[in-house]
């Protein structure tokens with residue numbers, strides 16, 4: 375489909391997949407699984423690491439912030455703590471991001487996807503100026519989608535589920551990019567309950583009402599707000615451990631990229 379976004383060099387490929395998730399959601403394990411899947415299926419992909427502080431990655435990356443910015447030296451030079459160090463490293467990298475985009479553009483014909491791993495502390499990417507600059511640089515050059523990784527077993531609690539969905543909602547509104555709710559760890563707990571709650575807010579309210587906590591009235595009101603949010607996204611169930619759901623994940627990415635080409 376044609377794109378009316380006004381960017382003359384805009385192409386359909388590669389699709390940029392920005393992977394974000396709360397600590398413990400299994401983001402790193404899932405990245406590993408996604409990379410392995412692309413290898414097995416001969417899907418042509420690039421892998422980018424945007425976490426300057428990660429010690430070792432379980433998968434190989436083509437573009438790595440650590441090659442450009444030395445996190446420990448940044449901390450020393452600017453007298454920063456760990457979070458400030460990560461943030462400043464990302465700022466430094468963001469100033470050179472046009473070069474990163476050029477590298478991908480030169481390879482565009484040979485690439486279907488670029489899988490982008492983000493720092494373990496989600497807010498460092500989602501609520502920073504450099505995160506916004508990087509996201510914008512991607513999105514003005516390639517179709518770009520966000521995969522928000524959810525810890526499914528932990529989200530079986532209605533209040534936790536809602537907090538998680540509100541966070542995802544805030545990312546959707548901040549990035550304005552197609553969002554794929556990626557329910558991970560379905561080998562431990564199927565994500566069926568989440569689909570039901572998203573489809574029928576009364577089912578969610580019934581589950582939430584069994585929780586006697588003081589927030590339950592608020593929870594019920596917010597579930598109405600989220601109803602609109604759910605209409606604007608895709609959900610898939612995956613397991614980084616068993617490999618379940620990989621095809622579904624890439625189907626959702628393709629559908630989101632089509633949506634991107636039509637919308638932006």
Ligand code: GTP
Pocket residue numbers: 395396397398399400401402403404493494495558559560561562612613614615616
């Ligand atoms: P970073 O913040 O990027 O370091 O990663 P993370 O904390 O989001 O997740 P990590 O990949 O380190 O996984 C957290 C824990 O969840 C680990 O113990 C993983 O083995 C486990 N885990 C990840 N994915 C799955 C899954 O699909 N199924 C099960 N059962 N466990 C998983």
